[in-house]
Amino acid sequence: xxxxxxSWNIALSIFNLCLISAVMTMGAxxxxxxxxLINFGIMGYTALGGLAAVLIxxxxxxxxxxxxxxxxxxxxxxxxxxxxxxxFILKRFExxxxxxxxxxxxxxxxxxxxxxxxxxxIEAIEAVDPAKTGFLGGFGLPIIFSWIVGALFAGGLAFIVxxxxxGLRADYLAIATLLISEIVIAIIKHEDWLTRxxxxxxxxxxxAPYEVDLQTTDWFIKLVEKFNAGKLSVIENLADRQAxxxxxxxxxxxxxxxxxxSGLFLVVVIILLILTQKAxxxxxxxxxxxxxxxxEAANAMGKNVVKQHLLIFILGSAIVGVAGAMLVTQxxxxxxxxxxxxxxxxxxxxxxxxxxxxxxxxxILGGFxxxxxxxxxxxxxxxxxxxxxxGIPETNALKAHLIESVPYFRxxxxxxxxxxxxxxxxxxxxxxxxxxx
Amino acid sequence: MDFVNAIILLLNxxxxxxxxxxxxxxxxxxxxxxxxxxxRFANFATGDMMSFxxxxxxxxxxxxxxxxxxxxxxPTALLAIPFGIIFMIxxxxxxxxxxxxxxRHQKSPPVQFAMVSIGVMFVTQAVVRIIIGPGDRRFFDxxxxxxxxxxxxxxxxxxxxxxxxSTQVLTIFVTIVLVSLLFWFLNRxxxxxSMKAYSDNEDLALLSGIDPKKIVLVTWVIAGILATIGGALxxxxxxxxxxxxxxxxxPIFAAAIVGGIGNPFGAFLGGYVIAFSEILLTxxxxxxxxxxxxxSMEPNSLVQLxxxxxxxxxxxxxxxxVLIYRxxxxxxxxxL
Numbered sequence: 224x225x226x227x228x229x230s231w232n233i234a235l236s237i238f239n240l241c242l243i244s245a246v247m248t249m250g251a252x253x254x255x256x257x258x259x260l261i262n263f264g265i266m267g268y269t270a271l272g273g274l275a276a277v278l279i280x281x282x283x284x285x286x287x288x289x290x291x292x293x294x295x296x297x298x299x300x301x302x303x304x305x306x307x308x309x310x311f312i313l314k315r316f317e318x319x320x321x322x323x324x325x326x327x328x329x330x331x332x333x334x335x336x337x338x339x340x341x342x343x344x345i346e347a348i349e350a351v352d353p354a355k356t357g358f359l360g361g362f363g364l365p366i367i368f369s370w371i372v373g374a375l376f377a378g379g380l381a382f383i384v385x386x387x388x389x390g391l392r393a394d395y396l397a398i399a400t401l402l403i404s405e406i407v408i409a410i411i412k413h414e415d416w417l418t419r420x421x422x423x424x425x426x427x428x429x430x431a432p433y434e435v436d437l438q439t440t441d442w443f444i445k446l447v448e449k450f451n452a453g454k455l456s457v458i459e460n461l462a463d464r465q466a467x468x469x470x471x472x473x474x475x476x477x478x479x480x481x482x483x484x485s486g487l488f489l490v491v492v493i494i495l496l497i498l499t500q501k502a503x504x505x506x507x508x509x510x511x512x513x514x515x516x517x518x519e520a521a522n523a524m525g526k527n528v529v530k531q532h533l534l535i536f537i538l539g540s541a542i543v544g545v546a547g548a549m550l551v552t553q554x555x556x557x558x559x560x561x562x563x564x565x566x567x568x569x570x571x572x573x574x575x576x577x578x579x580x581x582x583x584x585x586x587i588l589g590g591f592x593x594x595x596x597x598x599x600x601x602x603x604x605x606x607x608x609x610x611x612x613x614g615i616p617e618t619n620a621l622k623a624h625l626i627e628s629v630p631y632f633r634x635x636x637x638x639x640x641x642x643x644x645x646x647x648x649x650x651x652x653x654x655x656x657x658x659x660x
Numbered sequence: 661m662d663f664v665n666a667i668i669l670l671l672n673x674x675x676x677x678x679x680x681x682x683x684x685x686x687x688x689x690x691x692x693x694x695x696x697x698x699x700r701f702a703n704f705a706t707g708d709m710m711s712f713x714x715x716x717x718x719x720x721x722x723x724x725x726x727x728x729x730x731x732x733x734x735p736t737a738l739l740a741i742p743f744g745i746i747f748m749i750x751x752x753x754x755x756x757x758x759x760x761x762x763x764r765h766q767k768s769p770p771v772q773f774a775m776v777s778i779g780v781m782f783v784t785q786a787v788v789r790i791i792i793g794p795g796d797r798r799f800f801d802x803x804x805x806x807x808x809x810x811x812x813x814x815x816x817x818x819x820x821x822x823x824x825x826s827t828q829v830l831t832i833f834v835t836i837v838l839v840s841l842l843f844w845f846l847n848r849x850x851x852x853x854s855m856k857a858y859s860d861n862e863d864l865a866l867l868s869g870i871d872p873k874k875i876v877l878v879t880w881v882i883a884g885i886l887a888t889i890g891g892a893l894x895x896x897x898x899x900x901x902x903x904x905x906x907x908x909x910x911p912i913f914a915a916a917i918v919g920g921i922g923n924p925f926g927a928f929l930g931g932y933v934i935a936f937s938e939i940l941l942t943x944x945x946x947x948x949x950x951x952x953x954x955x956s957m958e959p960n961s962l963v964q965l966x967x968x969x970x971x972x973x974x975x976x977x978x979x980x981x982v983l984i985y986r987x988x989x990x991x992x993x994x995x996l
Contacts, residue, residue, distance in 0.1 A: 261771055323985075387984055393771040394702040398913050399983055402976035405910060413969035565785075565906070569778055576775060631789035638782025642759060645776055 232474070235481035237598050242488035243549050245590030248574040249495055249583060250542030256581030256655065257508065258535045259515035261397045264384065266567035267404030268540045270411050270559065271380055272373030272547020274418055277361055277557045279369035280428045284360035287351045291416065294344020295359070298337045305333040348416040358419045366428045369548045370491070377544025378537045380407065385536040389529070401564065412559045424557040431483035437476040444468070447475040484553050491549065492587065495542065499583045511535060570597065573641050579651025588653055593637070600633035666951035668820040672809075678939040679932070680828045680897060683835035686931025687890030688912035690842065690924050691883050697859040697922035698879045699760065701773030706887075707909030708784035711902045712751055713888030714895045715792050717744030718799045725801070733803040733826070741892050749884035755780055756880055764876075781906075788902050797900040800827065827897040838889060839928055842882065846924065851878055859922060910972065911938070914979040920989025929991065934975045942968045 247265060254260040309326055316322045348359060388399040411418050418424070437443045448455065451471050458464045502508050514521040514528050522528050551557050570593065578589020605626065612622045644651065688710060695703045703709075720740030730736050759780060763773055806829055809821025846852035851874070858865040858875045866872060891905065898904075911934050919930025944964040966974060982989060 261774075387980065391983060391987065393769070394774050395917070395983065395987070397771075397774055398702060398917065399980060402910055402914065402979055406973045406976050409970055409973040413967065569782070572775070572778065573782075625790070628790040628793065631786050631794070633786075634782045634789065635786030638779045638784075638786060641779035641782065642776065645772070645779060646759075646762060649772075 231478050232481065235478060235485060237595060239481060239484050239488060239553055240550075240598075241591045241594045242485065242492055243546050243553065244571070244574060244594040245492055245587040246488075246495060246546035246549065247543050247571050248578060248586040248590040249492075249499060250539045250546065251571050251575045252539075252578075252580060252583065252586035253499060253542065254535060254539035255575055256586070257503070257511045257515065258532060259393075260389070260532060260536055260539075261393050262400050262536070262539065263397045263564075263568050263572070264400035264404035264407075264540075265543050265571050266562050266564050267400075267407035268377040268380065268543040269547035269550065269567050270404075270408055270562045271376040272369075272544035272549075273551040273557050273562075274411060275373035275376045275544070276366055276369040276427065276548045276551040277418065277424050279361055279364050279372050280366035281361035281424065282363040284351065284356045284358065287348045287356060287359050287416075290347035290351055291344030292348075292359070294341050295348070295416070298341040298344075301333065301337050301340065305329060345416045353422075356419075358416055358424075365430065366548075366552050367430050367487075369552070370545050373544040373548030374541035375544075377547070378541035381537045381540030382533070384540075385533040389532050389536060401568065404564070404568065408559065408562050411562075418557070418559060421560045423559070425555070427551065427555045427557065429480075429555060430487060430552065431480050434473075434476040434480055437479060438472050443476065443479070444472055447472050450475070488549060488553075491545065495545075496583055496587070503583065570637065573637050575651075576641060577644050577651060579653035579655065581655030582651070582653045585651050585653035585655075589651065592652075593640075596636060596640070597633055600636045601629050604632035604636070605629045662951040665818055665820045666948050668818060668822050669948055669951065672820065672822045674936075674939050674943055676824065676828055678935045680831045681939070682932035682935030683831050684890055684894045684897070684931075685908075685912055685915045685935055686928045687835060687838070687886050687893070688908065689915035689919060689927035689931045690839070691886040691890065692912055692916040693919070693921055693924055693927040694879055694883055694886075696916070697924075698855060698875060699764070699773075701770045701777060702913070704774060704777045704909070705781040705784055706912055707906045708781050708788065708902070709748070709752065709883075710887045710891035710894075710908070711788050711900070711905035712784050713744050713748035713884065714891035714900050714905070715788050716747035717741050717888060717892045718792065718797060718895070718900060720744055721799045731802065735800050735802045735827075735830075735896055737799055737801075737892055737896055738830075741889060744892060745885050745888045748888045749881050752880045752884050752887075753877070756876065785902065785906065792902075794902055797895075799900065800896050802826065825897070827893070831893045831897055834889060834893060838886070842886075842924065845882075851875075855879065907972075911975045914975045917979055918982050918989055920991045923989065923991055926989055926991035930989070933990070934978065937978055938971050938974045941965045941974050942971050 247269065250268075251262060251265055254262050308329060312322060312326060312329075384400065384403055388396055388403070391399060412420050414420065415422065448468060451468075455464055455467060455471075458467055510521070510526055511531065513524070514526060514531055518528055574589035574593040575586060576589075577593055578587070579585025608622070608625050608629070612619070612625070615622050648654075688706060691710075692703060692706050695701065695706075717737055717740045720743040721735075721737045724730070724736050724739055729739065731739060759776055760773070763776060803826055805823060806826050807822060807824040809823040812822045813819070846856060854865065854870045855875055855878065857868070858870055858872070862872075865875075894905075894908070912931075915930035915934045916927045917930070918933055919926030919928065921927075942964065946964075
C-alpha cells in the first residue's frame with residue numbers, strides 16, 4: 224500500500240524493519256507469553272546484538288592492538304581471576320557475614336585494580352587516529368556471523384541478569400531489567416576503546432551487494448530493462464530512453480539491495496517461527512505454560528522452575544540479540560546514542576501486547592502492525608489534521624502548531640492503541656490458542 | 661586555611677548539588693511509593709506525569725509573565741505552581757477514571773497495571789510534546805544567585821568560591837516544608853491514617869469502614885501535588901525537557917525501591933542516598949586532596965572513582981545490589 228502511495232523503496236525499508244521488529248517481538252513473546260517473565264531490558268540486548276555486529280565485521284585496528292591490546296587482555300585476565308576467586312569462596316565457605324564482606328572487598332579492589340591496569344591501555348587505544356578508529360576494531364569476519372554471536376552475547380548477559388534478578392516479583396523484575404539495560408547502554412556509550420561510543424561506527428560490511436556496484440553490473444541493468452520494457456518502449460527518443468533507464472537502474476538498485484535484506488530477514492523469521500511453534504507444542508512448551516499458570520503446582524510436580532525460567536530468559540534474550548545484530552546489519556552503522564527505552568523496550572512491548580502474547584503469529588502480526596503504524600502515524604495524523612481543519616486558514620496558530628507537532632502523534636496512537644487493546648481485548652489481536660489433543 | 665578551602669570545595673560541588681538533586685528525587689520517589697503502596701502498582705508514567713505538571717506550571721508562568729505579574733526576586737513559577745497542581749490533579753483523576761479504575765475493580769495483577777501505566781506513559785508523553793514541544797525550556801526568572809562565587813571569595817578571602825543558587829535553596833526549603841506537611845498528614849490526621857491502614861491491609865481497612873474511593877482520590881491529589889512541585893523544582897533548577905523527565909523516572913524508581921517501596925519516609929531518604937552516591941562516586945577529588953594533603957603527596961590523576969558518564973549507572977547498580985540482598989529496601993518497606 225505504501226509502495227503505491229509513496230515509493231517501493233520506503234515500503235521495503237518499512238517491511239525490513241517490520242521483520243526485525245517481528246524477531247524482537249518473538250523474543251519478548253517467548254519470555255512473556257510462554258513463561259510469564261517480564262523483561263523490560265530489550266533495549267540492552269538489542270544493543271549487545273548491535274555490538275556483536277561491530278565486533279565481528281570491522282577489521283581489527285592493528286595499531287590500537289599494539290598500543291593497548293596487552294593492557295586490555297591483562298584486565299580481561301584479571302576479571303576472569305576475580306570471578307574464579309569469588310566462585311571458589313562461594314563454594315568453600317559457609318554463608319556468613321565475613322564471606323559477604325570479603326566478596327564485596329574482592330569486587331571493589333578488583334575494580335580498582337582493573338581501572339588502574341587498563342587506564343593507560345584505554346588511553347593509548349583511544350588516541351590512535353581518534354577521528355577514524357580509536358578503538359580495537361573487530362575480527363573482520365562477514366557480518367552474517369554476528370547474528371549468531373549477537374545471540375551469544377545477549378544470552379550471556381541474560382544468564383547473568385537472570386541469575387541475579389529472576390527471583391524478584393514481576394513488577395520488580397520489570398524495573399530491575401529496565402535499569403540493567405540502561406547500565407548496558409551506559410557502558411556501550413562510554414567505553415570508547417570497545418565501541419567508539421557516541422562517535423558511532425559507520426560503514427559496516429554488508430551481506431548484500433552495494434548499490435554503486437549494481438548500477439554498473441550488466442546483468443542487473445538488463446534485468447531492470449526487462450522489467451520496465453513496457454514503460455521504456457513508450458519513450459521514442461533514444462537519449463531520453465537511456466536517461467530514463469539510468470534513473471530506473473538507480474532506483475532499482477536500492478530496491479534490489481533492500482530485497483536482498485528482506486530475503487535474509489525472512490529466512491530468520493521463518494526459521495524462528497518454525498522453532499518456536501515446535502517448542503510451543505512440545506512437552507517443553509506445555510511445561511512452560513504449566514509453570515506460568517501455576518508455579519507452585521509445577522514445582523510440586525518436580526519441575527525445576529528456577530532453571531526453566533533462567534533457560535527461557537536466556538533463549539528469549541538471545542533472539543532479541545539476533546534482532547539487534549540484524550538491525551545494525553541493515554543500517555550499516557552502529558549508533559549507541561540511538562538506543563532509547565521508548566523505541567527499543569516499550570514499543571516492543573506494545574507489539575507483544577497488541578499482537579497477542581503467547582501466540583507466535585500474534586507476535587509477528589504485532590511487529591508488523593505496530594511498526595507500520597509507528598512509521599505511518601505522522602503522515603496519517605497530518606492527513607487527519609488537514610482534513611478536520613480544512614476550513615481554518617493556513618495562518619491559524621493552532622493549526623500551524625498541530626502540524627508542527629505531527630511527529631508526536633505516534634506516541635498518542637501507540638498509547639491509545641495499547642490502552643484499548645488492554646481494555647477490550649486483553650489477550651491481543653491473535654489470542655493464545657492451546658490445542659488440547 | 662587549606663582545610664577550610666577543602667570543606668568549601670566539597671560543599672560547593674558535592675553537598676549542595678546533591679542535596680538539591682536528592683530533594684527533587686525524594687519528591688518523585690514519595691509519589692512512586694504512595695502509588696505503589698495504595699494503588700498497588702509500579703507507575704511507569706511517573707516521569708511523564710511530572711513533566712505534565714511542569715508543563716502546566718510553565719504555561720501558567722508564561723501567562724503571568726505576559727500579564728506582567730511577578731514576585732520580584734522569586735521566580736514567577738512559584739505563583740503558577742498551584743494552578744499547575746490543579747491541572748495535574750484533574751489530569752490524574754481523568755486518567756484514573758478512564759483507565760486505572762477498571763483494572764482496580766477487576767482486581768488485576770500488578771503486572772497488568774504496570775502495562776497499562778505504560779500506555780498512560782505513551783499518551784502523556786504525546787500530550788506534553790504536542791502541547792509544548794520536545795525542546796529545552798527555561799522558565800526561571802528573578803534573582804539567580806543568593807551568594808555568588810566571586811563575592812564569596814572576596815568576602816572571606818578564601819581560594820574556593822561558594823555559589824548558592826536561589827533555586828537550590830528554594831528546592832531544599834520547599835521539599836522540607838512539603839515533606840513535613842505530608843508526614844504530618846499521614847501520621848496525624850484520620851484520612852492519613854486510613855490511607856496507611858489501606859496500604860497495610862486492604863481487606864481489613866475496608867471492613868473497618870474506610871471508603872476506598874476517598875482513599876484513591878486523596879492519593880491522586882497528594883500524588884499530583886508531589887509530581888507538580890517535584891517536576892517544577894527540577895525544571896527551575898535545571899531546565900524542562902520532556903525526555904529528561906522520562907529518564908528521571910529511573911533514578912526515582914531506584915530511590916523509591918532503595919528506601920523500601922511503600923514506605924514514604926524510606927523513599928524520602930532514598931532520594932538522598934541515590935543523589936549523594938551518584939555525586940560522591942563520580943566527583944574528581946584531585947583538588948580536594950591538593951588542599952588536604954601535603955604537597956609531596958599530591959595525586960597525579962583526577963582521583964575519580966567513576967567517570968561522570970556513569971552517573972545513572974551508579975544509582976542503578978545500587979538498586980540492583982539492594983534488590984538482591986535486601987529486597988524490602990534499606991528501611992523496611994513491603995516485603996516482596
